[in-house]
Amino acid sequence: MPNSQVFPDIQISLPQWLQAFPFRHDRIYPHLQERMRLVIELSRLNVKHQTGGPFAAAVFDANTHQLIAPGVNLVVPSHASLAHAEMVAITIAQQHRQHFYLGTNAQQSFELVSSTEPCAMCMAALAWSGIQQLICGARDADARAIGFDEGHKVQPWQDSLRQQGIGVKCDICRDEAVAVLQYYARKNGLIYNGRSEPFQGSNC
Amino acid sequence: MPNSQVFPDIQISLPQWLQAFPFRHDRIYPHLQERMRLVIELSRLNVKHQTGGPFAAAVFDANTHQLIAPGVNLVVPSHASLAHAEMVAITIAQQHRQHFYLGTNAQQSFELVSSTEPCAMCMAALAWSGIQQLICGARDADARAIGFDEGHKVQPWQDSLRQQGIGVKCDICRDEAVAVLQYYARKNGLIYNGRSEPFQGSNC
Incomplete structure (x- = not known):
């Protein structure tokens, strides 16, 4: 940091294992389930490598189905409560x-595939991002079942997104997504919420 | 970027003028109006220097009133729709x-002073951040009056925050905060919303 700089920069980097992940050479994942399974695998690896919470997301080109950007939850390692998987992938x-x-570009549109239904912050962030379609695996209730708070959402949130021009598909490979949440819970992973007992778990 | 890195990092830096801003030597601003006026001045300078939208925020120690971190809206220059002033200051x-x-630390608590009432994303982000008090200048309606969307908020949002343990004070130096929004509008600054005509204005 140069001497003239009083306040730190914000820098958030994907984990090395994710930069080295063997994505398909063309990064094209034609089927919805393939895209979701890729994202769920990234969420599982984020738990396995202990690089953050049990959540992953990815931005795909909605026409070619090419992966544009992956994201995993990096709240704890990057010291940033905004570093949810969806925010990381979108940014x-x-x-x-x-x-x-x-x-x-009117010819292109983008889809966000998220291993779990986004929290209130990420849901609202979608409208500012230019994402046009949201695909969810596990439900809000599945995240809450292992202790994560999802925040206060406008209900019904699907209608709110659709009013903002964002399509929604839910429950894609839900059981597989839930299995990763349960894997994290079994490992006694840190549950980092807001107000409600933020410092349970073993890493804190 | 090293060859092994496929996806870019997220890096968001405060503008140089803000790193060089003449904050008080001890950075202590004892009175609420002083803290808000500092934030409004940062919002004005962000417009003047054309480094982003007409919004600023800052995190203060709620007991000592020392400035911990300032933030300004950096959406356009940092190519990041999440780079709202509140998110920048908190992070x-x-x-x-x-x-x-x-x-x-139970002995310390933190206050977020925001030149305008936070949008839906920043409102939800507060709960994950550990901020315990929100102070607002201009209202949601003041931002909407110059064309900015604020998103879909849980209503009444003050009750939602309070239920999450976050206190709220509104309308602090509101007229001065609104004057900066109007200054931006007069300069024909970019109004970068989600769905609704994101590319009005002169900078795009």
Whole structure:
């Protein structure tokens, strides 16, 4: 940090294992289940490598089904409560495109595949991102069942997103996504919530 | 970027003028209006220097009233729709403390002073951050009046925050905060919303 800089930068980096992950050479995952299973595998590896919470997400080109940017939950290692998997994936996609809005080109649209239904923050962030379709694996209730708070959402949240021009598909490979949440719970992973007892678990 | 790195990092830096801003030597701003006026001045300078939208925020120690971290809206220059002033200030405060949760020490609590009532994303982010008090200048309606969308909020949002243990004070120096929004509108600053015509304005 240069001497002239009083306040630190924000820097959030994907884990090394994710940079080295063997994505398909063309990064195209034509079927919805394939895209979700890839994301669920990233959530599982994030738990296995102890690089964050049991959540992953990825931005795909909604027409070609090419992976644009993956994300995993990095709240604990990056010291940033905003570093949820969805925020990480969306922001890396925006860095890749060098624009804050993914919907600039009318010929292209983008899909966010999330291993668990987004929390209230990530849900609201979708509207600013240019994402046009949300695909969810596990439900809000599945995350709450292992102790994660999901925040206060506008209900019904699906209607709220659709009013903002964002399509929604839920319960894609839900059981497989839930299995990763349960794997994290069995490992006694840190449950880092807001108000409600943020410091349970073994890592804190 | 090393060859092994496929996906870019997320890096968000405060503007140079803000790193060089003449904060008080001890950074202590004892009175609420002083803290808000400092934040409003940062919002004005962000417009003047064309480094982002007309919004600023800052995290203060709620007991000593010392500034911990300032933030300004950096959505456009950092190519990141999450880079709202509140998210920037909170995350820099967390980087400073090297922890994702600002409420770890029971002896300390933190206040977020925001030049305008936070949007739906930033409102939800408060619960994950450890912030215990929110102070707002301009209202949601003031931001909407110059064309910014604030998203779909749980209503009444003050009750939602209070249920999550976060106190709220509104309308602090509201007229001064609104004057900066109007200054931005007069300069024909970019209004970067989600769905609704994101590319009005002169910078895009």
